[in-house]
Each structure stands twice: as structure tokens, then as C-alpha cells.
Amino acid sequence: MLDGLAHMLVTLGDGGALSSGIARAAAGADLIKLVPAITLGATAMCGVFAAMKVKSKLPAWFSVASLAACFGVVLAVFLGHDGTPRVAHAFDWINFSWTISENRASVTHDLVSNFAFYVDSLTLLWMLFVTGLAALIALYASEYMSHDVGAGYCRFFAAFNLFVFSMSCLVMGDNLLLTFLGWEGVGLCSYLLIGYYYTKDSAVAAGKKAFIMNRIGDLGFVLGLMSTYVAFGTLEYDRLFDLIGRGVDGAGQPITGTWVVQVIPFLFAIGAFGKSAQIFFYVWLPDAMEGPTPVSALIHAATMVTAGVFLIARLYPLFAADDAKLALSFVAWSGALTALWAATIEMAIFDIKRVMGYSTISQLGFMFAGLGLLTPTGAAYHTFTHAFFKATLFLGVGAVMHGFGGQLDLRRLSGVAWMRGFGLVGVAMLIGSINLSGVPGTAGFFSKDMILAQGFTTPGTTIWGAQAVGWILLVTAGMTAYYTFRTYFRVYVGPKEFTPGEDAHAHDDHHGHGHKEDFDPTTAEFDPHPPGAPMKVAIGLGMALTLLAAIPYFMGGHAARGEHAAPGGWVGGMVAHSSAAYNTPHEGFSFLGLTSHAAMYFISAGVGAVGLLIAAYLHGPKGWQGLWIGNRTEAATSRADALVPLLGRVVTFARNKWYVDEIYDFLIVKPLWVLSHVLYFIDQWVVDGLVNLFGAAPGMTGKAIRPTQNGELHGYAAWMAGGLAVVLLVVILVAT
């Protein structure tokens, strides 16, 4: 442990730490150890600030600076990275070996999982956007959380930094166990940050739910991890990938067709589903929107929820080692169904933040489908673009919440973009929306296209029902365009009209501190509070990054252009140099003489356009300000209202999230709760009752013979005489 720390300190203490550090990075990836060190240090510092009762924005600036430094470190390592995976060893963690005699021979075994970081291009890709966005969002949060300056502020940034630390462990962990540490760590931070407004019961419940649902998935992760150890005798990625690459397990037996490749991927998939809120597990993510918006932006949109994608990408060799690709088919189908399922809900609900939450679930479904459809590149690229545009969208939504007293109902907000100070927000939302709905030319368009096209390219014989997955995704893409612009049209354009939220009690509350004087829900005099400089900087940067995210697609070769060397451009290159490299099938169908990917450009653009147009027709504003076909004149109504009765109960069902929470409650929680009560009853009355019965037996016996002990001297004497007589009788009978 100490040598790692000492090395880190030396690195830090070196004159001109960063420059020399960068110089060293060329030689090794040791510098990357600074990321967890800095973030952990920042967490501790925030704790110190709390103890010192700092009442300024110091923790925020400190966090922003340290996160920016982290980003710088990652960038430096990235620039110095030559494509070969490296391991940066910090200190030993669970690392021990033992020698036992097996068959009279001493054999040494070990269990090694160190605090060591595995640096390859996949890691760096993830770390780049994790640290970059974290710094950006910390900046945003410095203003967003300003109402809570003091202990709460410190708490927020401590958890924030701890989150980045955990995320870096998750992404960079050199072994499955360290990944798991990060995995659980981000879960903890998610729990703490969702429940940030801890006096609100719904927030506390949401945090709890997130943690517990995650834990269910984590069980899959742990079992997968232990299976891996049993099969391969190691948890370290480099040893693991080496063995899988050779197609053997730890004992040198081939793994093809064994439980190793058939069972383990399923277990990890379940773990990934939990963290990434996929089918069966998604229910926690919408509730997680109870947390402050920066948290939603960073954790529940951009980074943490993509941990599942990362895990499968990281273990892609293991997933791909199965010839039948059972687990990947499972992943593909789960992803597609999740995408569709979430999209149906989004179309019905009114809470704009939850729309974003479900949209995240849906987009994560795309990513999983991409993984399942054998394009880890597509999945990674979509993760990458999604991180930026979804973060931007969240930041925008946060600005609206911040400005309108926590109002989130899209029926109560309209024409926000036209209001003073919200112009940037409107633009940012538009850019986010076109990315999300896949308007051609945007980053989101390209990344989604890679996955969609793969659905029709990957043979159905490899991935079971790949084409069906493709169709589902295509339909979902259309729905995505619809629900994205439904929100956009209703909230950001249209007549300027709003009802302020109940600041102190609404969704994202506690804004009262700084702005209470602005707010009086009884009068229409409410002055929307436009975002300040830090928020604007963050939103602007996010917007810019979102736009720039399309560029990597064109760096390097691309399938659509017939360059098969590194599909997916820059990201493709990054993935190809990592463990997630996979020879993705690209010779699918051809359509009008175009390759599948090229054809998909047009098809998905068409589908997206249909969705967008429907949204414009149903929700668009009237007149010039928006699109001309719209007719909406006030915030609360739209043409869609007329459709609701036609669809009958379906809308109600969808609006109530298909009652999945209730079904879970009825099928799992309630029975368990009843069972618990029954068990407690058993514990008190049967198990303990039995014990008490044993305990009471002597007492009862005593009670039964108590009358003989009446204190009567004669009685005792008579008993003695009688006893003597009996003894004598026995002696006589025995003796004769």
C-alpha cells in the first residue's frame, strides 16, 4: 500500500507536479492513480469543511478545481496512451495467498485484488467523459445548490467527489473486485445524493429504493464475480483476458460450451441491469429524480447508469466467448424491450424531469441492445454522446426548475425559451432534443444509427431474433422523437405562460433560501429566476460538447463509407484497442444499393421525422414562434388531449408507469413483509415459546409438587418415614 501512496506523493510533490507527471505518463499510466487520490482527498476536504462549518462556496470551488485536475490527469494519460493496456498499482487490497497440502503436496493459492488500475482505451474513453462532465456539473451545482450553503453544501460535494472516486474505481479497476467496490460506491453516493433532501420522505424512499434495487443486481455481479474466480482462479482483468483469449479456464480446460461461458455472463448481465435500470430493475431510476438535478444529470443520466454498459463492454470477451451468444441475445432483447417500455411511459407522463429519467432508461436500452447486437462500439459511442446530450438536457431542466420554483409539470410551463434570461436554456434544450430524437447530423443521430443498423446487420442466427430487436428499436426511435419534442414544444416554445411551483415543497425544493422574495404563488407577479453565470457556463459548455460529440464519428474510418478498419470513428478506435474489441458483423442487407448503415441513415431520419412531426402537430405552438402547423394557444392543453379518450385506459396505465411499482409491491414486497411478520411471530411464540416451555417445565413441576411443601413439620416427618419405609422395602425385595 505504502509504496503506491508514496509514489503518488512523490508524483505530487515533484516540482511542477503536473508537468512532470504528464512527462511521466508517456512512460506509464501511473499518473492515473491521481484521479482516485484527488477525488478521495476532495471528499475528505469537504468533510473537513463541514467540520469547520464553512459557510461559503469554498467546497464547490475546491471540488470543481479538483475535478478539473482529474480531467486534466485523464487527458494527460490519454494523450500519452499508446494503446496497450497498462496496470497502475496503488496498493494491495484483498490480496493474500495461502499454502495448503493437497494430496500431500504443498500448493499455493492466492486471491488477488489490489487497488490497481487497468488503463486501456475503453477505460480512458469512460474516464474522459466521467471526469469532464463531473467538473462541468460541479460548476453548475455550485450555483444550483447555493441555497444550501453550509453543512448541506459540504455534504453534497463530499458525496459528489466520493461518487467520482467510486466511478473511477469502477471504470479503472484492475480487477472485478475493485470494479465492484466502485460499483457499490456509486450506489452509496447515489443513495446519499438522491436522499439529499432528507426531510422529504419521497426522496428518502427513492434513495432507499435505488440502493436496494441496485443490490439485487449486485448479487448477480457478486455471483458472477465468484464464478469467475472459481473458473479462472483470478479476478484480475489482464490475467482473465489472457485466459479467455486462449479459450481456457484457470485449470487449462477449454471453456467453450461449459457453464463458464453460459452462466457467468448472465450473472454479470443481471448486475449490469440493476445498475443501468434495465428491464425488471428500472423502477428505481424514475424515482431517483428526487435528487437534486445536477445529481440526476451526472449520476442518473451520464455516468453511473452507464456502468452496466461499461461492465458488459469490459467483459465483452467473456460474453462473446459463448458460441451460442445466449447471454448477448438476452442482453439485446432486454435492452430493446426496456427501450420500448420506457418510451411508452414517457409519452404519457407530464413531469419533465421524469421524462428525462425514462428517456435515460430508454436510451440505456439502446445501449444494451447495441451490446447485444455485437456492436460494443455502437454502445460505447451512444453512451458517449448520450452522456453529453442527456447531461445538457438535465442541466436545462434544472435551470427551469431553478427558475420556476421547482415547477416540473409540462402543462404548467410554456414558452420558457422566450423568457428573459432563458434563451440559452432554450437553445440548449433544442440541441439536446435534436440529439436525443436523432435528427440527422447530430451526435445522437450517428450513435443511435450504429445500433439501429446493427439490428438489421447482425445475423439472426448469431443473436437470436436480431431483426426483431432492430424493428423494436426503430419504432422506439420514432417514439423517442415524439416524446422529446412533445416536451420541447410544450415547455420551451409556445405562449409564454407558467405557474410557479411550490418552491419549498415541490420536486426539487429548498430554493427558498436565496429567492424567497421572488416567489409568491398567489400572485402572477412571480419573476422567473434565470440561471446565473456558473450555470450558464456549464450549460453552454455542455451544449458545445454535445455538438462536438458528433465529430469523433468522422475521425478515423467508418463503415458507412466503406472503411472497415475501425468502425465508429474515434470511439470505434478506442473500443477496438480495448478488451471490448469485437469483430462486428457489418455485411447485412443492402437497401437501394446502400449498405445497411448508410441505408439506416435515411430510414432512421425518416422515422425520427415522423415522430417529430406528430409531436409538432399535437403539441406544437400556434403561429410563427414555433412551427406553423401547431395550434397550441395555452400551456395546459394540446391536440393530444383529444386523443386520450380514444386510447382509453392505455394512457392511464402508461401514465401510472404500467403499475409496475404496484405489481412489485404486491408480488414481492407485500408477501415478504407479511412473511417477515409471520417469522417474527414464529420467533416470538414458536421458537422462543419452545425455549420458554423448556424453561417453564421445572416451574410447572414445582407448582405440581408445591402442596407437599406446606411447612407442616409433621408432613415432612411423615414423608421421611414413608421414604424410609420404601427404601427398606426395596432393600428387602432386592436382598431376598
Add this chain to the structure above:
Amino acid sequence: MDRVTSGVNTLGAIINPYMLYGLCVLGGVGVCLALPRGGKRPQILGALLAALIGGGAMLALGLTAGKAFPNLYFYVFSLLGLGAALRVITHPRPVYAALYFILTVIASGGLFLLLSAEFMAFALIIVYAGAILITYLFVIMLATQAAEEGQTEALADYDTHAREPAAATVVGFLLLALLTAMMFGGVKDLPAPGEPGHTRLMGQMHTKVQRTLRAEGVISPTEEVNAVDERAGTILVTADDGTYRKVERKDWPASLATGNVESLGFNLLRDHPGGIEIAGVILLMAMLGAVVLSRKQVQLDDEAKKAEAHRLGLIPEEGGAR
């Protein structure tokens, strides 16, 4: 072993078992009747019956002994002791009971004498009859209400009425039947003196041997006993001129024999020193205990006194003369 077979004389040879059990039953009935019941008549009848049965049993024992009419003293002491014991348990007045007990003790002393336990016989009479029973009498005096002037002493209810006499007698005589039945298993006659016992005490009593020998004139006053070897039957005697000689067993005087007291003393002090110590401690403790207990002042509150007096029938009416 010789001793066991020579004089086999089980109880079965003395008395027919059925007769014994019959006697037990009859004796039981007698004792039962003799117990105080408040009235006089059945008590006298019972006492007579019990006495008759007892006498009859003793007679039977004697007649069937198979030898010449047995030792008269045994019967005298036995009958005296048992009769007095019967009166101890049947007499309603505690003082009389205590006095009868003294009679029992004396009779037991007689039996002890017959069993050649002279020391114990006198110790018994001195300690029991002389000390313990006198204490009893004191306590009886202390713990009895003084009779009113001019009235005869009223007997307490608990003295005049026995508790469950029938049941107790049945239990008692059942026990007796069992106890006596034990003796049918072959209890032996008392052995004749013959084989020397294991007590070889003379070797330890040089002074006594020397004194006795001098007194009997077996040795001269100037000679001293040097060693006593009882097994070999020699006593080594040294003259003052340094010569020594042996006194053979045949020359030993009868008075040299170890007496009862000597034997008992050796047995007590040599074989049971721990027991003596413990007995001493017990006595000391008893003394301290008695002192402590008797110093304790019991304050009887009026309420309780009255209630108890009521119970005892001392105050017939509320507000009556005290």
C-alpha cells in the same frame, strides 16, 4: 466365618413371622388408642393393650429363644424402657412426658450395661437424664402459661389432641414390620469372647502396665517396663542395674486387662480425633447459637398477642379479664 455359622440364630428362629406381624398390628392398635384424644377412656385401654402386647411379645421372644429362660435383666430393662417410651408419646402433660423420658434413658442405660458398655451407660444417664432433660424441664416450665390462682393447670389443646393418630401409627408400625423383617436375613447371636479383637492397646500404655505390675508385685519397684509386646505375650523389664528380663503372658495379672473406659478412650481419641474436633466445634456453635437466640428480644405486638390468645382460648370474650 466360624462365628457366623456357629450360633445362627435369626429372628425367624425366635418368632414366627406371622405372629410378629400380628403383634405389630395389635401393638399399633394399642398405641393408636393410647395416644391422647382429649378423653381418658380409650387412652387407658390402649395403653393397657399396648402394654399387654409388648409384654406378650417379650414373653414370646423369651419362650421361643430355644434356650433356657433368657436373661431377666434384659426383659426388665426392655419393658421398662418401652413402657416409659409409650408414656412419653402418649402423656398429655409435657412435664410427665419428660420425666418418663428420663425413665427410658435409665432403662437404656441398663441395656448398655448388659452390652458391657459401662462408660456409655453412665454417660448416658449423666448427660441425658442429668443435663439435657433438665434443660427440657426448664423450657417446659418457661413455655407454659402459669395457671391461674386456685385453678389446676389447663392443658393446651395441642397437648390433649394427637394429630392423625391412626395414620401415623400405620406408618410407624409398617416401618416396624419392615425393620424387623430385615432381621430375618440372618442376624447372628452375640459372639462369645474368643479371638482377640484388633485392639492391642497395652503396648501404648507403658505407665499403666508398669503401675499394675508393680501393684501386683510381678516386678519390683525398681524395675521399669521397657517394652510391651502383646502379640508375642512378653513384657520387657529393665532393672536399675541395667539387666533386663521378660515377663511372660502366663505371669500377667488379670487386672492388666484393658478396661472399657480405656478401650473407648483409645477408640475415640486415637481413631476419631477429627470427629472429636468437629464435635467440639458443634458444641461451641450450639452454645453461641443458644446465647444469641435467647438474647433476641421478640416484641409481640398486641394485635398478634390478642389473636393468638384468642386462638388458644385464653380470652373467652373481648374485654374480658386478663
Add this chain to the structure above:
Amino acid sequence: MLLAALILIPLLFGVLIAFAPDGRARTLAGLGTTLPLLLGAYVATTFDWTTGERMQLGPMEPAAWMKPLGITLSLGVDSVALLLVLLTLLLGPICVAASATAITTRVRTYYAWLLVLQAAMTGVFCARDLIVFYICFEFTLIPMFVLISLWGSTNRKKAAIKFFLFTFTGSVIALAGLVYVAWYATTTSGGKFAGWTFDIGVLESAARTMSAKQQAFVLLALMAGFAVKVPLFPVHTWLPLAHTEAPTAGSVILAGVLLKLGTYALYRFVLPFVPLAVVEYAPLIALLSIVGILYGGLVCWVQTDVKKLVAYSSVAHLGFCILGMFALNNTGLTGSILYMINHGLSTGALFLLIGMVYERHHTRSMKELGGLAKRMPVWATFMVFFVMASVGLPGLNGFVSEFLCLLGAFQASSAWGSGVWHSLGVQKGATPGDLGPWFAAVAGTGMIVAAMYLLIMVGRVVWGKLVLPHGHGADNHGHGHDVPAADSHATESTGGLPPDLTKREILTLLPLAALCLALGLYPKPVLMALQGPVSRTVSMYDEMLRNPRPGPAVEKSAAAERGAP
């Protein structure tokens, strides 16, 4: 000598306190627990950790005590025992500090018994003689009984009696088993009477030659005693009651050390003494522990008394400990021993925290407490920290041990689906055994349940709106009421303590927190130190499990069966 000093110093101070004035009792108790702690730290440096399996630090010549019976006053520790001794020593000063304001009546008696208890507990871990072990083992009952029955809460008498009788009954049966082993050891060598001995090392080798049937009976007897102490599933009912009623320091010691006496005894006696029976019944015991994990967890869910909840959670946690132990491989056994220490730290700390709230508000009911984060932020921070340690969050101590226990159970067979050890050598990380992935999978759901009940507890007590019990109000319905945040500081009485933790209380918690973190992030030294004794035990089992047909142990026992009457 050092070990004897570790036992004698608290004992001496205990006696001293009994005769000291009330005012000095605390100081003396602090001294009497801190000195052994310092000495313990020194002992740890003199211990040779590289050969942890060797009994060390004992006197060269054990003093004979009862010669005819071969009972000696011999002391010595291996690394397992030493770690547990250190845990005991650490909890000593913490318990004294935690009692500073909580104990106001009969102060002298309290601290005297506390120190005597510590001496007895240290003695259990240091004993190398069976009788010394057993005497110390049983002697822990008396101080604990007194602590519960004099300074406990409302139902303390019943709890104390139940605690005493329950554990005592069990351990008497265990004594029968142990004495049987000792008796067996006197007659085995050539059928002649070899003289009594109670040296654990000697008995160990003798006991292994017993026949399978004899071992099964001995196992049953030992389990009867030690499983109660642990406590394993069906015999756990004394624990919640005792925990709930005990004073804070009592609960800390109960959770921290007393339960470990049972697990330690299992490690020290059951595993080495009766391997044949252990192999045969390991799945059954593992099953019971799994039942305990889930059952304890689910029962926790419906508790309203925080302390009771944590008490039941101990049942669940120690289920993991036993599961790992009976996996009979290195990972499992290492995890199990580490679990003993970790559970002592985190659960002990939780009891301390609950005690601190109880001292202020005189209630432990979740219905009457809520949202304490607002009022007691420092307390809340510690609470969340230790709850996370208890939940098994990686990076904190609980995870390492829990993971190792589960991994041990998981690998104790070949693979998924096979269930039984039959394809030896196919899987690198697998070890012979009869448990397997399914055991780990089912037990693993305990992780979820643990998160569930602990977070529900945290959600109610730490988060949410501030709820405090009625002080002395007229309308005391026991349901608490919402206290507006503004006047929350002045209105409620907090037993003369400030609303949040005092410096003393923080100082009691800090060492525990630091250790939780240290053992979570750098458990390597401990893990390596445990490998000596663990490997020694596991090697034997490995041998036996790999050669289920007449192996050396079985042959020996067959010979013994012929030889024995």
C-alpha cells in the same frame, strides 16, 4: 507472562474499584482498560505474525494447577486468538467511555464487573488449557448477568435470567462433550490409562482418532453449547432480548466479544477436534446459518425497536460467519475469522450510537424517533457510516469478510449445477466441499435483505422529518410528534447532554470508524496473519475431502473403533 498480565490487570483493577470511592471508579476503570490496551499493542509487536499458527507468548512451563487431573494454567495465543484479544482490549476503554454519563447508580459495582468481564473474556482467548478456557468462558456469564440485571432497561430481569440460563445450559452440554474428549484421550493410547490432560493441543490430536459416530455426538454436544453463544438460528432467541435490555456497554461487549466466544470456540474446538463429523454435517450447519441469515434479516424488517433490529441483524451477520467457517476452505475460514472482528467493530459501534440516542431521548422506538440528521448531524454521519460498514459496502470492513465468507461457500464445490465435489481439478478456484454456489447464492440474498432493513432503519431514524418523543407532556401516546426545526433545541430534554455528540462520544467512535476504514481498505496484514492457522486447519480438511474413502483420518478412527470398548 504478558498474557497473564493482560488478564490480571483488569481483574486487579476490578477488585481495586470495588474498594475505591465512587468518584474514582471511572478513572480507575479507564486506567484498568487502557493499560491492557497499551500492553496489548506491545504484545502485538512481539508476536511473530509470520508463524501465526504457533501458540505464542505463553509461559515456557505451564503452571500445574490440579495435577491429578492434568489441568494446567497454560496461556498462549495464535494469530486468531491474538486478534480477538486485541478486539476485546480495544472495546474495553470504549465501553468505559461510553458508560461515563449513562451509568449513574452503583458506579463502583458497574465498573468492577465490567473489568472482571474483560479479564474473563481475555482469558477465554488466551487459554491453552481446556479447563481454563471453560472457566473463563462460563465466568463471562456472571458479570454480564449482573450488568444486564442491574443496569438494563425495563425488562432486564427476565432478559438476564434468560441469557444466563440459555447460554449456561448450552455450555454445560458443551462441557460434557469436551470432557468426553478428554476422557477419550486418557484411554486411547494402547487401551491403557494415560492420565488426564486438558491441553488443547494434545486433545486435538487425540480427538481426531475418534470414530465417526463418536465425533458426531461430540459435535452435537459442542454445537449445543457454542451455537447458542453464536447464536445460530434456532437457538438465538436469547440474543434480541439480552441486547435490548442490556446497558449500552453491555450490548457492545455482547455483540463485540461475547458472541465471538461462540465462533471462536467453534474454530478452536469443533473444527480441529471432530473433522469427520464436521465434514458430514457441514451442509446442515451451513443450511442453518443461511436460514439464520434470511430469517434474521426478515425479522429485522418488522422491528420497531432500533436496538432489537441491530440485535437480530447480529443473528443474520453471524450466519455469514458460520457459513464461511463451515465452507472448510481458506477463503471461507479467513473470512469467518475476519468477520468476528469486523462484526465486533461495526455492530459494537451501532450499539454505541443507539445508546447515545437513548441517553438523550430515552427511547429506541423508530416510531418515536425520526429525522435525527437535522438535530444530530455528526451522529447521523457516524450512523450512516457504520450502517454501511454493516451492510457490507466495499471499502469498509464488513465487505471483505462477508465477501470472503460467501466466496468460501461458493467455491466449496466444483461449480454451478454440479453441486457436489466430483470434478476435482477442473476449476482452478474451487475447493473440495459440499456447499457450493447455491449456498452462496441463497445466502447472498441476505445482502439484499441487510440493505433493506438497515436502510429502512436509517430512513426512519436518520432521515425524514424530525420526530422526537414526548418529554414529559400530558398527551404521551408514545407516537412522538413533529418538532418544528426552529425550536427543536430547547424544548426537549436530552438528559443534560448537548443535542449532538460530545467530544467524548466522538472520541469513542473514532477509533472504531478508523479501524473499519483501515480493515476495509487494507486488510492484507490481517489476512496474511490468519493464513497460518487457517491453512493448518484447512489442509486437514482438504486431505479428507479429497480422499473420502479410507484416508488417514478414517483409518485411524477405524482402528480406534476396534481398540475402544
Add this chain to the structure above:
Amino acid sequence: MIGLTSLAQAAYPEPMAGATLAHYLAVSAIMFVLGLIGFLTRRNLIIMFLCTELMFQAAGIALVAFGRYHLNFHGQTFVVFILTVAAAEAAMALALIVLLFRRKESLDARSWEDLKG
């Protein structure tokens, strides 16, 4: 001068003809049973104690008879101890009786049935 065997046994003269061990044991048994019956039936505490003394007497007779039968002194030694115990017991018991009598002014054993002081 006396015979060869007489010296050591001089303490035990010829047994009285006709009285066997059984005779003495029978007397002892009857006396014991009488004492027992007395103890069971009488309600006066003092008389009850007298009855226990009676049983002591019976035991003494049996012991001495057995001692005589075995030609040793252990029986008599035991009687010495019985005497000691009887004396101690009498002292204590009588003190207690006086105490009890002072408290309730009654010697009825039934007054003391309530097992509490």
C-alpha cells in the same frame, strides 16, 4: 492369672445368655417407631423434640449392640457423638422454641406452618 485370650477382651465379659443381637435390635426398632409415632402425632414442639431424642436413644441402643456384636468400640464412639449432637441440638432447639413461644405464646407446631419468618 487369666487365660490366653482373656486379656484384650476383658472389656467384653461373657454375653448374658439368651439375649441375642436380635433382641436388642427389636427393642431398638420398637423404641424408634414409638419415637416416630410420637413425632408424627404430637403437636407440642417440646414433645416432638423429646420424640426425636427417643429415636436417638433407639439408635444408640442399636449401635452399642452392634459394637458388642463386632467386638469393637466404634458403636460406643458413635453414641458419644450422638450424645454430643443431641446436646447441641437440644440447646439450639430449645432456644428456638423459647423464641417461638415468645412470639406466639403457643407451642403448637401448626402455628408455624407458613414457611415465612
